[in-house]
Amino acid sequence: MLEGIVQLFEGITTVSSDGWNLFHIAWATLLGICVGMLPGLTATLGLTLMATLTFHMPPGQAILILIGMYVGAIFGGSRSAILLNIPGTPANAAVALDGFPLARAGNVGRAMGIATAGAVFGTLIGMLCLAFFAPFLADRALDFQSHEFFWLAVLGVVVSGRLTASEDPLKGWIAGFIGLLVAMVGQDVLQAYPRFAFGYDQMRGGFDLLPVLVGVFGFSELLTVMKTPVYPSAQTTKDRVIPKIREVLGYWKNITGSGIIGTFMGIIPGVGEDMGAWVSYAYARAISKKRSLFGKGSWEGLISSQTGCSAAVPGATIPVLTLAIPGSAPAAVLLAALFVHGIRPGPLIMDENPGFLYEVVAMVLLASLAILFFGLLLTKPLLKVLEVPRNRLMPIIFVLCVVGAYAVNSRVFDIWVMLGFGVLGYFMRELRFPMAPLILGVVLGPILDENLRRGLGLYDGSVVPFFTRPICMGLWIVIAITFLLGTTWFPALLARLRDATLGPPRDEPSEEEDE
Amino acid sequence: MTEEQQTGSVESVSGRVRPQVDLFVGLALLLLGIFVVYHSLQMPGVEHRRVSAFYHGPGFVPGLLGITIAGFGTIILGRSIWEGGLNLKGAGGQVVDVFRRPEPRRLAILLLLSLGYAWGLIGRVSFSMATFPFVLAFILVYDWENTTERAQRENWLVTLGKRLFGLQISWSVFRERVLLVVTAIIQAALTAWIITYVFENIFLRRLP
Numbered sequence: 209m210l211e212g213i214v215q216l217f218e219g220i221t222t223v224s225s226d227g228w229n230l231f232h233i234a235w236a237t238l239l240g241i242c243v244g245m246l247p248g249l250t251a252t253l254g255l256t257l258m259a260t261l262t263f264h265m266p267p268g269q270a271i272l273i274l275i276g277m278y279v280g281a282i283f284g285g286s287r288s289a290i291l292l293n294i295p296g297t298p299a300n301a302a303v304a305l306d307g308f309p310l311a312r313a314g315n316v317g318r319a320m321g322i323a324t325a326g327a328v329f330g331t332l333i334g335m336l337c338l339a340f341f342a343p344f345l346a347d348r349a350l351d352f353q354s355h356e357f358f359w360l361a362v363l364g365v366v367v368s369g370r371l372t373a374s375e376d377p378l379k380g381w382i383a384g385f386i387g388l389l390v391a392m393v394g395q396d397v398l399q400a401y402p403r404f405a406f407g408y409d410q411m412r413g414g415f416d417l418l419p420v421l422v423g424v425f426g427f428s429e430l431l432t433v434m435k436t437p438v439y440p441s442a443q444t445t446k447d448r449v450i451p452k453i454r455e456v457l458g459y460w461k462n463i464t465g466s467g468i469i470g471t472f473m474g475i476i477p478g479v480g481e482d483m484g485a486w487v488s489y490a491y492a493r494a495i496s497k498k499r500s501l502f503g504k505g506s507w508e509g510l511i512s513s514q515t516g517c518s519a520a521v522p523g524a525t526i527p528v529l530t531l532a533i534p535g536s537a538p539a540a541v542l543l544a545a546l547f548v549h550g551i552r553p554g555p556l557i558m559d560e561n562p563g564f565l566y567e568v569v570a571m572v573l574l575a576s577l578a579i580l581f582f583g584l585l586l587t588k589p590l591l592k593v594l595e596v597p598r599n600r601l602m603p604i605i606f607v608l609c610v611v612g613a614y615a616v617n618s619r620v621f622d623i624w625v626m627l628g629f630g631v632l633g634y635f636m637r638e639l640r641f642p643m644a645p646l647i648l649g650v651v652l653g654p655i656l657d658e659n660l661r662r663g664l665g666l667y668d669g670s671v672v673p674f675f676t677r678p679i680c681m682g683l684w685i686v687i688a689i690t691f692l693l694g695t696t697w698f699p700a701l702l703a704r705l706r707d708a709t710l711g712p713p714r715d716e717p718s719e720e721e722d723e
Numbered sequence: 724m725t726e727e728q729q730t731g732s733v734e735s736v737s738g739r740v741r742p743q744v745d746l747f748v749g750l751a752l753l754l755l756g757i758f759v760v761y762h763s764l765q766m767p768g769v770e771h772r773r774v775s776a777f778y779h780g781p782g783f784v785p786g787l788l789g790i791t792i793a794g795f796g797t798i799i800l801g802r803s804i805w806e807g808g809l810n811l812k813g814a815g816g817q818v819v820d821v822f823r824r825p826e827p828r829r830l831a832i833l834l835l836l837s838l839g840y841a842w843g844l845i846g847r848v849s850f851s852m853a854t855f856p857f858v859l860a861f862i863l864v865y866d867w868e869n870t871t872e873r874a875q876r877e878n879w880l881v882t883l884g885k886r887l888f889g890l891q892i893s894w895s896v897f898r899e900r901v902l903l904v905v906t907a908i909i910q911a912a913l914t915a916w917i918i919t920y921v922f923e924n925i926f927l928r929r930l931p
Contacts, residue, residue, distance in 0.1 A: 261926050382752065382795045385788055389759060392785040401766060401781035427837070434833050434865070435826045599869070603861035604914050606837055607854050610845065611918065615928045620846050623931065627841055631834070639748055657784040664778040 216339050219566030224574060229272055233571065236273040237578035238586075240280020242593045244296045245288050248433035249605065251281035251297050251481075252425040252647075255541040256418055257608050259548070260615040267549035272571045274545055275525075278538050279575035282481050282521050283327040283583065286514055288594060290319050299481035299520075302489040302513035309505035314447065317587065321451040322507060324583035326463065326514035329456075331576035333467030333515075334474065334522030338529075339569045346530040346565075349555035354663035355674050359683035360477075361656035364533060364648050366687050368478030370694045372642035377694030383641040384478075387649015388656060390415055397658045410621040417544045419613040419622040420629045420650055424643050425537065426609040427630025430602055432637060449587045462492050462512045470516035474523020478648030480536025481520040488516025522572050529553045529565055533655070537647045742808035749800030756793025760786055829865075836861055850930040851915040858911035863904065870899040 223229050236258070243254035258277050262270035285296030290307035303323060310319040352360070365388065369380030393404045394414020405411035456463075466488035473484035492512030493502045502509045524535025525542065532554040534540035546553050557565060582590070613626035633643060667673050674680055692698040766782030777783060836857065844853035922928045 260928070261922075264927050378795060378798060382792070382799075385792050385795065389785065389788050389792065392788065396781040398779065399781050403766065403781055403785060404762060431830060431833060435830050597866075599862055599865040600910060602865075603858040604918075606840075606861075607858065607914065607918055610841055611922060611928075611930065614931045615922070618929050620931055623841050623845060627838065639744065660784060661778055665776070669776055669778055 212340065212343055215562060215566045216569060219563060219568075220570040220573060222563070223268075223272070223567050223570035229269070230574070232269055232273050233276045233574045233578055236276030237280035237575050238582055240277040241284035241287070241579070241582055241590065243277070244281035244284025244286075244300075245590065245593050246596065246601065247288055247292070247294045247296055248429050248598070248602070249296070250425050250429060251278060251285070251299070251538045252421060252541060253429065253605075253609075254281045255538045255545075256421045256426065257612045259418060259541050259545045260612045262545070263548060263615070267551055268567065270545060270549055271542075271551075271568065272574075274542055275568065275571040276575045276578065278542065279331055279518070279521055279572065280579060280582075281538075282517055283324070283514075283579045286323045286327065286517075287320065287590065290323060290510075291316070291591070291594065297481075299485055299517040300514075301482060302485035303510065303517070305489070305503050305513070306501075306506045306509035309503075310507070310510060313505055315505075317447040317449040318451065319510060320587055321449045321584060322456070322511050323514045324580065325451055325456045326459075326466075326511040327518040327583065328576050328580045329463045330467050330470055330515035330518030331521060331572060331579070333464065334471045334519035335569055335572040335576065337468075337471040337519075338522040338526055338572065339566065342526045342530050342565055343558050343562075345526060346555055346558045349530055351679060352531075352555060354659040354666065355677050356679045356683065357655055358659040358663055358674065359680050359687065360531065360533065361652040361659070363683055363687050363690075364477030364652050365645055366690050367476055368648050369642070369645040370690050371476070371479050371483050372644045373640070376640065379639075379641045380645050381694070383636065383643070384645035384649045387646040387651075388653045389649075390420070390646075391650050391653020392657065397654055398661055410619070415625050415629075415650070416616055416622060417540065417650060418616045419625040421537070421541060421544075421647060422609050422613045423626040423629030424633035424647060426605070426612070427626060428633030428637060428643075430606055430609070431630065431634040433598070434602060450584050456511075459508060459511045461495060462508050463515050465491055465495070466512040466515035467519045470519030471523035471526075473516070474520030474535045474539075475526050477527055477533045477535060477652075478537075478644050480524055480539070480644060481517040484520030484523065485513040485517035488519075489513040491516075522569075525568060525572075529557055529568065530555065534648065534651055537644050540647050540651050543651065742803040742806035743811060745799055745803040745806075746808035749796050749798075749803055752796025753793050753800060754796075756789045756791070756796055759789030759792065763789055832864055836864065845931045851919045854915040854918065855911045858914045859907050862907040862910060866903055866907070867900070870903055871896055 239258075240251070240254060243249045244251060254277050255274055258274055259270075262273050265273070281297060282299050285300035286303045286307065288294050288296040289300040289304035290311050293304050293308035295301045295304050307319050307323060365384035366381060369382075369384040370377045371380075373380030373383070391414070393411060395402050395412055402412040469488045469491055470481075470484035473479050473487055474481065476483075489502075489509055489512055492506075492508045493499055496502065496506070496508050498506065498508070520536065521538075524539040527533045527535045528539050528543045528546070530553070532543060532552075534543045543553065551564065552560065609626060609630075610623055613622045614620065616622055633646075636646070637643065663674060664671070675684060763782035763786035766780060766785075840853060840857040844857065847853070919930060922930055
């Protein structure tokens with residue numbers, strides 16, 4: 209514990225003592241805020257493009273820039289959510305619910321100030337969890353072998369599919385399994401057999417993650433944005449932006465609760481920031497004494513949703529560093545960037561490179577200070593970003609998508625991959641398939657493939673250890689429950705059993721009473 | 724015609740995807756699953772490596788995934804049929820209605836432009852020479868229709884033109900369009916030059 213605190217301070221000192229680091233975190237966070245603010249540009253796209261630009265940089269600086277972009281983009285999305293009622297990134301949809309009514313009622317500045325406070329506190333709570341929980345998880349993860357990693361991959365796809373497609377979990381699971389299938393293209397990890405290559409040399413190497421990400425989160429988003437009408441003009445701020453400390457501290461229950469919830473949602477593979485915001489919003493509504501204000505302009509709703517989605521950012525980096533499994537789509541880019549820069553995340557990180565984890569913590573701390581500074585002091589200049597004409601911006605974004613896809617391996621094939629997945633992603637979005645499980649499937653596919661076959665090989669093809677090893681047992685039970693709760697018949701059966709044993713719930717008001 | 728049918732999109736008024744659309748989604752997933760299983764079975768075993776276990780073969784995991792996807796497809800298909808997805812009466816008219824709306828037209832233009840850029844120009848001419856016409860065409864195509872609206876906005880020049888010379892709105896439209904073309908050329912040239920310069924000289928990346 210004490211050693212961890214010392215390493216944490218060492219990490220903070222190392223990162224913050226270099227002036228270049230402070231310069232990089234400042235511009236990367238500011239750029240991230242601008243990317244997040246613009247509807248149609250997501251945190252994932254911003255990170256992906258930035259990852260391709262930072263290949264030649266030293267690993268520490270590159271990761272610092274990506275963290276700044278990540279934290280900034282998730283925060284920046286709240287600006288357009290509050291001012292336009294259009295979430296800049298999907299993570300900020302819950303922020304718009306109360307942020308926009310509050311802004312429309314003349315509280316533009318105060319709403320942005322409270323959201324900034326929520327984002328800073330959320331990031332800091334997530335950061336503390338990253339500092340103290342990640343080493344513990346990495347230590348536990350040393351017990352994971354092939355069988356456990358197989359179930360972990362399945363768990364990621366199943367839970368992510370369930371939570372990101374709450375209306376129709378089946379579509380979430382389908383998206384996840386399609387992602388796993390996409391990962392099967394190319395040479396397999398054990399026999400080097402080129403699967404589904406159909407004689408094309410380019411296909412033998414499979415689909416690189418970054419072009420797929422640029423397609424799914426860049427090109428498909430562009431298709432969606434350009435199809436819809438132009439967004440309305442933003443409201444301007446006339447009231448005070450910097451909130452009073454006493455006012456912010458008055459929401460301490462919302463901040464701590466949502467911070468912990470957001471971090472936890474970030475840790476769950478593939479679930480990420482938007483679920484962090486939604487679950488925090490539901491929590492705030494449950495504990496509030498003014499529930500009727502939710503959706504009409506609740507300060508508690510605003511601060512909770514923003515705290516939740518910002519806390520999920522460091523939360524999502526916890527499994528990236530300790531298990532090499534992304535907590536969200538932007539975290540998948542971070543994971544890919546770590547591998548590109550020769551950093552091996554996973555259970556051994558605390559043995560091989562313990563200082564790196566604390567350096568990441570320090571990077572998150574600097575990024576949260578940057579959003580505090582930019583969020584409160586550059587409010588009016590940042591509003592100009594929303595005035596950039598969409599028709600002028602989008603062709604530049606598409607050119608950057610093309611360059612970003614190509615820059616990874618200098619292959620024109622990757623541009624086609626980007627286009628193909630962009631079109632696939634567009635139609636999947638239209639048909640209400642979530643994108644996060646698809647990307648998680650692409651990341652987890654090789655892990656699932658290798659560990660299932662290795663696990664079977666270790667016990668002469670026996671599937672029994674997959675169900676009887678202690679951690680495996682916990683994992684498959686969670687998967688089974690998640691699957692069953694995602695069906696229509698199982699919750700109905702549970703309700704019927706409850707009614708049969710305990711009788712119908714008495715406190716439910718009848719329709720006449722409601723009327 | 725019900726209210727749901729009148730919306731003419733893939734969604735019903737309740738926000739869920741129509742059962743008729745899901746029918747085709749389920750069918751496509753079922754076919755994809757069968758295709759994957761078929762190809763997985765075609766993959767060679769590993770007998771030549773003196774390992775006879777089926778689970779070592781490269782087709783084992785894709786085969787399982789194919790079976791799962793086919794299973795999910797069957798569920799979607801069954802659910803769609805249960806919810807009346809086989810009732811395709813009037814579906815043809817709805818499809819035609821969808822293509823009459825401006826959204827598919829805007830989407831088709833964007834696809835045409837982006838595919839033309841990525842397939843037709845990239846790799847055939849230098850990056851900046853490919854980017855310039857793409858950005859120019861993009862701005863002109865999407866901003867052209869806005870020039871009329873912008874020209875109709877009262878500003879001092881329009882008012883002065885009307886009062887002093889009796890100039891009508893068409894002159895303003897012309898002016899807006901000339902302005903659009905000039906600024907689009909400038910932006911396209913700057914975009915092509917700046918992106919090429921920044922990537923090649925600052926980030927030291929090769930461009931296609």
